[in-house]
Amino acid sequence: MTVCSHRMENPLRRSACLEHGPSLLCVAYTSGMQFNRLMFWLFYRFGTPPWEGHPLPERLRELIEGPSALPPGKALDVGCGTGDTSIYLARRAWDVTAFDFMNVALKRARAKAGAAAVSIRTMQADVTRLTPSEVGVGFQLIVDNGLLHGLSDAGRDAYVRLVSAIAAPNATLLLAGFAEKKRRGPRGYDRPEVERRFAAGWELLGHRKDPAISSRPDDPVYVYELRRR
Numbered sequence: 001m002t003v004c005s006h007r008m009e010n011p012l013r014r015s016a017c018l019e020h021g022p023s024l025l026c027v028a029y030t031s032g033m034q035f036n037r038l039m040f041w042l043f044y045r046f047g048t049p050p051w052e053g054h055p056l057p058e059r060l061r062e063l064i065e066g067p068s069a070l071p072p073g074k075a076l077d078v079g080c081g082t083g084d085t086s087i088y089l090a091r092r093a094w095d096v097t098a099f100d101f102m103n104v105a106l107k108r109a110r111a112k113a114g115a116a117a118v119s120i121r122t123m124q125a126d127v128t129r130l131t132p133s134e135v136g137v138g139f140q141l142i143v144d145n146g147l148l149h150g151l152s153d154a155g156r157d158a159y160v161r162l163v164s165a166i167a168a169p170n171a172t173l174l175l176a177g178f179a180e181k182k183r184r185g186p187r188g189y190d191r192p193e194v195e196r197r198f199a200a201g202w203e204l205l206g207h208r209k210d211p212a213i214s215s216r217p218d219d220p221v222y223v224y225e226l227r228r229r
């Protein structure tokens with residue numbers, strides 16, 4: 001059976017892509033990637049996902065509004081969900097590109113941006129397949145609130161290749177994710193993994209616990225700040 005590479009929105013609907021095999025539901029359950037996609041689709045389709053409306057990372061606010069704030073430039077919101085980070089950045093004069101593989105989330109992001117009267121460029125894309133020519137290059141700020149921590153090893157490899165290719169020199173990459181732990185949900189990552197994966201092109205400037213982002217006190221979110229060499 002061929003695994004569909006089309007950007008179907010609803011993995012349960014066979015009609016979403018008839019070209020690639022008889023049962024997308026079967027594919028969803030046999031491919032980790034498709035299962036991941038299915039879970040996100042269910043979260044967005046049936047209600048409010050648990051991460052919706054979480055506070056922005058404290059470090060992001062410092063970088064944007066603090067005494068040594070970054071000058072506004074090109075920003076990328078990786079796995080933007082319904083766009084809260086993108087809207088925050090666009091309100092502060094950043095030129096924002098936002099992508100997510102869930103169109104249902106992007107539709108909400110566009111509606112929220114419209115209501116906030118800000119402009120953001122949105123794309124439906126899978127970070128593990130996206131190319132620099134599709135998303136653009138020269139981003140001074142790349143923000144990831146909760147995408148990388150859910151990817152497989154191969155997905156993480158592709159992610160590092162992409163962000164390294166599209167970042168401007170001295171760009172800032174801010175990653176927010178859970179620590180590695182057995183849980184229902186994302187697998188997470190720890191500092192040694194971040195250091196190892198980004199060693200070739202990035203300097204890890206620091207990381208800190210940001211408990212406000214997680215709704216579970218026993219499972220806090222950590223924020224990593226990296227600079228492109």
Ligand SMILES: C[S@@+](CC[C@H](N)C(=O)[O-])C[C@H]1O[C@@H](n2cnc3c(N)ncnc32)[C@H](O)[C@@H]1O
Nearest residue numbers: 040079080081100101102125126127145146147
């Ligand atoms: C935990 S949510 C966080 C959403 C948003 N960043 C926020 O802070 O509210 C992770 C987001 O990443 C998206 N995502 C997960 N894997 C992805 C992939 N491989 N490519 C693109 N988006 C992905 C999901 O659809 C979801 O919107």
